[in-house]
Amino acid sequence: MLLPKALSNHNAILLQSEAQEWGPKPFKFFNFWLEKEGFDDLVKDTLQTQRLSGHRRGIGGILYDSKIAIKDWARANCYDSRNKISKLESQIHEMELEIQSGGQH
Template identity: 40%
Template structure:
């Protein structure tokens, strides 16, 4: 796995592509090359910014010479935004060798929404896995929310059950878990509405 940060200078980029191609064939195996390549492949991968044919040609030649393939990227069309000039580019990507592609043909690449950075996070999912039901989770941040302490106290004192001590405790914890889950659902709905409003505001500001 190679994490790439592309250089600015076209000559330095070209040398980087040559070095990566050489290393690629010196070390056989399944290769994943990813990161911010700081170059695009086609004019359609830029918006409001200048397309450099020579840089794109050198980059495409590197991909061909190193026998690398690129997945179609889902999600966001562009992965980088210059907030000052509102320039959009697809600079981040995953490139894999044929061996990887043959082993994981169902792989999916996704560019996620850009929120806190000028780059969109990108992920490569090589397989779809089902790990069964999601386990119950309790985050420390919930303990700081108003009303959570009282919810636990009221629920714990309200429970009525019977049986052996271990069965009684298990049932009491399950009762508390269901109460927390219901509380979390209500709080999560409110937080989601606030987050959606904030995201819409940010998008309006970017436009």
């Protein structure tokens, strides 16, 4: 079976596969979010809300609440790049399979 070639001009060949559960994917921050309208207000509002809540959870709590707010904001504003990238990689892989099969896919 040929695997997608997202970062190379060669296809990897899958010889053996075992399912691995690595847990949730890590949070990714994209620098272009800093330039989007509303991002600064989101961060300010998140910090203000946490300050006014009276819960003293430390830097870990601040980062966790900020991460949740940023993820929600990104999804609501169509900046969910992970899904877009995955969709595009699938489309590219389908095109590659069709080309490799001589258009008979």
